[in-house]
Amino acid sequence: MIIVCSCAITMADNTYKWALYDVKGTGEFHDGLAEFYSNGLYGFINSAGEVAIEAKFKSVEDFEDGQAIVETESGMGIINRNGLFLLEPKYKRIKKAEEAPGLYVIESTEGYKGIFFNNRLVIPPINSYGDFSTYYFPFINNINILNGKIYGGIRKEGDIFISKTQTKNKMNRLYFDKNGNELNATSYSKSSKGLVIFKGENDKYGFKNADTGTIITAPQYSGSLFDIWIKDHIIVFTSKGLALINASGEIVIETGYLQYEDDYILCVTYEPKMLYGLYSLTGEEIIPTKYNFLYKIVGDWYRCEIDDGQVAFNIKTKKKYPGKHFTYSDGMIQVDQEDGGYYYINAATGNRLADTYKYANDFSEGLAVVEKDGDGYKRIINKQGKTILRETEDFEIKGNIFSEGVIATRYKYDYCYMYNPLGHGDYVYNQKGATDKTIDIWFKEGLEAMNKKRYSEAKEIFYRIIMNAPENGMAINNYGVCLDNMGYKEEALEAFTMAFDLNPNNTTAKNNMELTKKELLQQQEQTEIETEESNSGTFWDALASFGNLLGQMAGNYAGQNADNSYSSGYSGHNNSSSSNNASSYQTQYSRWESIAERHYNSITNTGFRVRDKQGNRGGSAMQGTNSGNYVQMKKSFRDAQRQMRNIRNDAKRHGVTITQSKWETATITY
Structure with missing residues (x-):
């Protein structure tokens, strides 16, 4: 059984999923x-x-x-x-x-x-x-x-812009689409029924068939609001104000004033006072003409003002909800009440959430930040009104909305960003320069992912810890556990060995290392048989000699055995009192650095793609190499990295600082 290292985490709630921790600002x-x-x-x-x-x-x-x-x-x-x-x-x-x-x-x-x-x-x-x-x-x-x-x-009328310019003799009109492109007015001068507006001998206007000349409506109107048919209708001046005429020349609506409102017509009467209503293009009453003001909130929802207040009115369901202000976001209408307090309406279903809130923000990414009367704590609710998360004594919600997958918070006096509890989405937050507290948070997330058998996810979390804290043996061990569960036993052994090298008292890493070695020995004979069968006649065999050659070249720089494994050329130093010892550390380190670089380049940087046994692309290689040699080359690469790490740690214990090379932490992911 592979053993997982755990550590103490000072977290209050499993619900917190940190994107960024201990950062500036909110x-x-x-x-x-x-x-x-x-x-x-x-x-x-x-x-x-x-x-x-x-x-x-x-x-x-x-x-x-x-x-x-x-x-x-x-x-x-x-x-x-x-x-x-x-x-x-x-x-x-x-x-x-x-x-x-x-x-x-x-x-x-x-x-x-x-x-x-x-x-x-x-x-x-x-x-x-x-x-x-x-x-x-x-x-x-x-x-x-x-x-x-x-x-x-x-x-603007409907989706058309109209420009009016008065000259000495007449009014000139130009028409444009929503992108500002000029339209051919002639193509809009005739209805779908073939009607055009014309001026009679009485200086009035009527409608006739453009093709036959047959008069459909005798000249009786004093003019038109504009010269073209919009949405297959035209608006003319009458003794009562304005009339909406359909494609057949019939009056649909006649009132004081008319204006297109998306796919509807806004109607205004002037007696006994100015009142607004909304009608369809066929004359169907959508909103009665009895309101002091109409304003579209979103979709089928309109804000309607009457003498004793305002309502949000749905033109399809006829549902009404009172309020003072109405704002829309993310499928929800937030209502600010006349007497204080807030509530929400689901714009799609038309249902109101049950609770009323002392404080409320717009919905965003499926959630909203609210505060109820009484406890003084903010909470995050979903679109059903269910509390997903609430503040505690040491957890404060600082942001107003979720944006790009996160919201600003404060945890134990540190500014943080928390992932949306409904899901991370496509946003990537990769914190750098992590503090100890941040690493504790990541460690907890890694353990949670491992407990749920999400080893690939956990592996990336522990790898992030290793990159920020390369001497964290527990994270290195757990990285190996993830690799082992994913089927990469050679790589897992490298991780366990690395953790043990860092701390020989790490019994968990030692036990994992010894157990994995035994498993690999048991599998070796069968693996070699399968390898010969599966790789025969492929690029692996064609480049086997090339891989061996590269291994020999690298071996010239260290004590390499015939099987491409390395004998440890470094046994440590007993003191660091002289500059010669400091120089010796650096010389040893540079030698293994050169070996690691050469192996990395020979495996990854010679121009062709390589896939693992699962078919995943992982990098490039010289067309391929014998899979047994490939594993040995990667093992040699890891051995060189281990030697570099041991030299640097030993030098550190003796007061000598060696700058960590990028080749010590370079990875080969296939």
Whole structure:
């Protein structure tokens, strides 16, 4: 039985899965970066927990599409993920627009506005006045910022933009699609039934068949709101206000004012006061015309304002929920009540979560941070209202939402990032420069993965520990246990031997090492027979002599036996009082370093792909080599690494420091 090393972990709850532990700041991760605060200034850390952009800004906003708004002493600007300025910091205000990635409204110190889009100033803030709303993007301040052309006043009907320009004799209209491309008005001038609008001798307008000339509707309207058919309808002026006409020339709706609202028509009456309603294009009442205001929340949900309050109204189910403010995110509507408190509505099912909360944030990645009255602890709930996690005395939720798979927390006075309890998703956090506390967290995660027989996952966790703490014998032993359970017994033996070399008193590693040696000896004869049968006539045999040659070349630098194994050429030193001894340590270390490098290069860097017995790609090799020699070469590589480690540890015990070579920790993963 292979034995696992365990260690004491000071964790309070198995639910915590740390992405990053003991790091700076509690900002949200966006584009792989999160803000942090230090000495009165802000910067950004990356997904390894390292400082990616130094803390040198008075304020920062989250990254989006590779850009972030920042503020310096000289003003506001925009940086990229490398911290370089895309827009110099000299502006009084910068506002990110929602209508398009990379779209910003900027304002100079003189109060002039402009537009920064696609990494350039498309409208410089020089004596610029007008409406800089981005609602009609790509038209801003009557400029199409995609082509730089200036047009008349812009309005939107359905998915079409309309530009009106008044000349001396008539009103000129141009039409554009949602991307700002000019449309051929002629193709929209006729309904699907062949109707066109025409002007009669009485200066009124009616409809006729464009092909036959047959008058369908006698001239009786004073004009049209626009000259083309939108969604196969057209809006005309009548004595009552406006009328929606269908493709056959029939009046569908007639009221004070009409406007397209997505696939519906917004209706407004003026008597006895201005009231709003919503109707389908066939005239079906969707929302009665009795509200002071209508605003779409999301999908089938509208915010409807009446004299005594507001409601969230679903136009399909007719469900209503009272509230003061309504916001949508991640499939859930958050409701701020008139008398205080919050609750949630599932936008898809229309059902309300049972609880009311003192404090609530938007849902994100399936979860929301809330606080109930009474205990003062925040908790994380799912879309069914179930508490997934709550704060404790030493665990505090600092972030407002989950972003890129994590949320900021504070654990035992350290800032951390915790994985989403519903799953890690596709986000990768690989902490570097780990503290002892971080390694304890990783060790616990590795043990949990091993207990659930997720050996591949556990192996990566223990490998991460080894890279940050190369003398952690327990992690090295457990790395070997994972390899053994995955079927890589030779590699497992190397790990057990490494753990034992680090600490001869490590009885767990010693027992595992001896047990694995016996198993390998028992399997050796059968393995050799299977190897001869499976590799005959393949690239392995073709390159066998080449592999032997490489082994001989490496053997010239150390006491190598005929079977490609190494006799230990290093027996240790008794003292380190002289510079000659320090030099001797380095000479011995460099000799084994050269051997490790040569074996690594001969196995991995000669240009062809290699697969293991399971068919997994793992690197490149010189077309292949006899599998027995390949194993021996890798064993020789590991032997050289062990010698380097022993020399460096012995030197350290005698007061001599040897810089660890990358060849001591290099790995071959196939």
